[in-house]
Amino acid sequence: MLAKLYMYLQYPFVVRALIAGILISFCASLLGVILVLRRYSYIGDCLSHVAFGAMSISYVVGIVSQKLFVILPITAVTAVLILRTKQKRVQGDALIAMLSTAALAIGYLLMNVFPISANVSSDVCTSLFGSTSILTLSQGEVWESVILAVIVSAIILLLYPRIFAVTFDEEFAQVSGIHTDRMQLILAVVTSAVVVLAMNLVGSILISALVIFPALSAMQIERSFGKVLILSSVLAVSGALAGLIGAILAGTPVGATIVICDLVIFVARFAIGTRKQ
Amino acid sequence: MKRYLFLLCAFLLAFSITGITYTAKKKTQELVDHDLDQFDKDMRYAFVSSLMNDPEEYLHQTMRTDGVFYSFQNGQGRIHDVIYISDTMGCCQKGLLVVLQDGQTRPANGTMTEIKGTLEYACEEDHREISLSSAVICSEP
Numbered sequence: 392m393l394a395k396l397y398m399y400l401q402y403p404f405v406v407r408a409l410i411a412g413i414l415i416s417f418c419a420s421l422l423g424v425i426l427v428l429r430r431y432s433y434i435g436d437c438l439s440h441v442a443f444g445a446m447s448i449s450y451v452v453g454i455v456s457q458k459l460f461v462i463l464p465i466t467a468v469t470a471v472l473i474l475r476t477k478q479k480r481v482q483g484d485a486l487i488a489m490l491s492t493a494a495l496a497i498g499y500l501l502m503n504v505f506p507i508s509a510n511v512s513s514d515v516c517t518s519l520f521g522s523t524s525i526l527t528l529s530q531g532e533v534w535e536s537v538i539l540a541v542i543v544s545a546i547i548l549l550l551y552p553r554i555f556a557v558t559f560d561e562e563f564a565q566v567s568g569i570h571t572d573r574m575q576l577i578l579a580v581v582t583s584a585v586v587v588l589a590m591n592l593v594g595s596i597l598i599s600a601l602v603i604f605p606a607l608s609a610m611q612i613e614r615s616f617g618k619v620l621i622l623s624s625v626l627a628v629s630g631a632l633a634g635l636i637g638a639i640l641a642g643t644p645v646g647a648t649i650v651i652c653d654l655v656i657f658v659a660r661f662a663i664g665t666r667k668q
Numbered sequence: 669m670k671r672y673l674f675l676l677c678a679f680l681l682a683f684s685i686t687g688i689t690y691t692a693k694k695k696t697q698e699l700v701d702h703d704l705d706q707f708d709k710d711m712r713y714a715f716v717s718s719l720m721n722d723p724e725e726y727l728h729q730t731m732r733t734d735g736v737f738y739s740f741q742n743g744q745g746r747i748h749d750v751i752y753i754s755d756t757m758g759c760c761q762k763g764l765l766v767v768l769q770d771g772q773t774r775p776a777n778g779t780m781t782e783i784k785g786t787l788e789y790a791c792e793e794d795h796r797e798i799s800l801s802s803a804v805i806c807s808e809p
Contacts, residue, residue: 523717639708
């Protein structure tokens with residue numbers, strides 16, 4: 392088994408998959424803690440479906456190579472709409488469910504009505520389930536993951552006190568002089584960027600798992616916000632690494648295997664760990 | 669803590685030994701640079717995808733794979749041979765151009781074929797494309 396792993400590790404596309412997988416899951420786990428605490432656990436799923444819809448639009452208008460310029464703005468605007476807390480006509484979970492299903496339907500419809508290639512099922516399979524997309528990343532896409540990881544880590548470190556305040560009590564944060572609207576915008580843009588890149592890793596159906604599982608597992612073990620952030624990122628990276636190696640060795644789908652590893656970590660906490668009082 | 673460190677060291681040692689043994693074995697036994705028959709289907713598809721995106725990295729290297737063979741004629745009457753390699757689910761596939769060695773018999777269209785050759789550029793009408801050149805059919809007809 393180790394010989395097989397060694398053989399695969401000699402190929403650059405496998406190394407690229409490991410680097411991107413670790414970095415994307417690290418970013419998703421950091422944001423996951425904030426989103427889960429703010430009761431927006433399902434936002435990752437919604438945004439990924441919106442990203443799928445936006446990707447279909449980019450295919451239809453014929454800008455496949457520059458699709459990020461279409462996907463990212465549409466996803467960011469949707470994230471702002473969801474995370475905006477005031478003046479909502481449709482509230483929280485209903486808005487997420489509505490946008491999620493509508494975007495998925497629009498995306499699938501567009502791909503069927505205006506197929507860019509003969510093999511529509513391949514495009515849908517790759518976008519929704521990740522399929523082999525993490526194993527087919529280019530060097531440029533790996534650099535995008537590196538830059539994203541640096542930006543997300545820098546934002547979390549630099550804005551830590553403000554993020555903490557906005558996450559736990561938004562009204563108090565506003566009274567304390569924190570520009571909560573600006574913070575929402577930053578969080579929305581970063582969340583959408585992470586979700587769009589994470590689509591390559593696990594596909595749009597399974598993104599929520601990357602956001603939710605490490606955060607929930609960490610919250611079961613630690614109680615302070617800082618420690619939960621650190622533990623969540625450690626668990627996410629471990630899950631991604633185990634999932635990627637497991638998938639490569641066993642020949643299973645990468646996205647699903649990573650999610651199963653995250654689930655095993657979550658369940659294992661009940662078997663071996665107890666929550667700190 | 670000591671137990672985890674010990675386990676980590678043991679894993680790294682085992683991995684290094686396997687690596688050295690694997691490299692030595694590869695040097696003595698290997699007939700082709702990339703034997704895709706040893707790969708799982710998804711990895712095989714990912715390899716071919718990587719080959720298409722970054723052909724320079726694999727140029728002049730030998731490769732063996734199996735896939736579905738198709739032969740078709742273009743508008744100018746020229747025959748093109750392609751081997752299709754798909755992922756496990758069969759929803760994604762890549763077609764690799766094949767330039768058969770003289771004297772090789774073309775398999776029937778849609779036949780699962782094992783093929784061996786060298787990765788070289790082949791000149792098409794207005795562009796060049798990575799192909800499996802001097803290809804030999806390994807599987808029985």
